Amino acid sequence: MNREEQEVKKANESFYRAFESRDVREMEKIWATGDNIQCGHPGWRIIRGWNAVMESWRCIFEDTPTIHFNLTDVSIEICGSLAWVTLYENLTSSVEGQNVSATILTTNIFEKSSGGWHMIHHHGSAVMQPPPDEGTPVVH
Amino acid sequence: MNREEQEVKKANESFYRAFESRDVREMEKIWATGDNIQCGHPGWRIIRGWNAVMESWRCIFEDTPTIHFNLTDVSIEICGSLAWVTLYENLTSSVEGQNVSATILTTNIFEKSSGGWHMIHHHGSAVMQPPPDEGTPVVH
Numbered sequence: 001m002n003r004e005e006q007e008v009k010k011a012n013e014s015f016y017r018a019f020e021s022r023d024v025r026e027m028e029k030i031w032a033t034g035d036n037i038q039c040g041h042p043g044w045r046i047i048r049g050w051n052a053v054m055e056s057w058r059c060i061f062e063d064t065p066t067i068h069f070n071l072t073d074v075s076i077e078i079c080g081s082l083a084w085v086t087l088y089e090n091l092t093s094s095v096e097g098q099n100v101s102a103t104i105l106t107t108n109i110f111e112k113s114s115g116g117w118h119m120i121h122h123h124g125s126a127v128m129q130p131p132p133d134e135g136t137p138v139v140h
Numbered sequence: 141m142n143r144e145e146q147e148v149k150k151a152n153e154s155f156y157r158a159f160e161s162r163d164v165r166e167m168e169k170i171w172a173t174g175d176n177i178q179c180g181h182p183g184w185r186i187i188r189g190w191n192a193v194m195e196s197w198r199c200i201f202e203d204t205p206t207i208h209f210n211l212t213d214v215s216i217e218i219c220g221s222l223a224w225v226t227l228y229e230n231l232t233s234s235v236e237g238q239n240v241s242a243t244i245l246t247t248n249i250f251e252k253s254s255g256g257w258h259m260i261h262h263h264g265s266a267v268m269q270p271p272p273d274e275g276t277p278v279v280h
Contacts, residue, residue: 036217038215040226040245043265043266043268044267044268044269045267045269045271046226046228073186075178075186075188077176079222079251080220080221080222081219081220082220084249086178086261088186105184105185105186105263105265107247107263109224111219121226123265125264125265125266126183127183128183128184129183129184129185131185
């Protein structure tokens with residue numbers, strides 16, 4: 001992994017630490033400021049623009065007492081000042097006193113500026129397929 | 141909409157025409173060739189690389205007698221040789237003789253080369269939220 005990929009990996013991991021902190025001020029540091037940022041939470045409609053995206057995080061954090069992410073199958077692609085990361089968010093959370101777990105397939109896009117890599121797009125969706133068995137050939 | 145945006149819009153629409161054709165040879169023309177292409181069909185795990193992505197389209201086309209897309213809320217962003225498009229695929233299809241309809245939130249990423257814009261990433265996910273009422277203020 002080269003230096004740029006390491007920077008993107010770090011920016012991506014910072015996003016999940018901000019998510020786990022459930023502090024919108026931490027989440028604000030992750031995103032590029034602008035009207036062209038976009039966010040699609042699992043099952044939600046698309047949210048576009050800084051104010052609406054941050055308001056969505058505020059709502060999610062209010063309804064999430066705890067959340068933890070284990071990231072797997074992380075792929076990082078970089079082209080110029082853009083990077084896109086795909087991965088599975090294997091999350092465990094607590095909803096109304098019940099522990100829940102889910103696997104979310106996510107596309108995160110980051111843009112590099114003088115201030116480093118910032119998120120400009122997040123799209124997560126629930127995975128319904130079971131993971132491939134170890135004994136099953138995987139087409140890659 | 142400037143000329144580049146029109147080109148991306150056309151590439152994006154060509155993807156849906158290829159999908160409607162249910163002809164994998166048409167779909168092959170849409171995608172960049174390479175091991176770094178990625179495809180997340182709604183509910184599926186991520187598929188990476190040309191062979192696996194095209195095999196997934198072959199499977200989907202075999203199981204899809206008809207499908208039609210009405211694209212709404214299309215947003216096109218371009219940075220250098222990359223473009224990302226978000227939209228709703230309002231699809232109607234026929235599954236085992238039954239008409240079905242669904243709204244899919246999609247992120248499509250295209251890369252520009254000497255041969256024009258080609259898809260390198262497709263991520264679709266089922267939308268569970270109803271569309272906003274016309275009378276309800278929408279935060280954008």
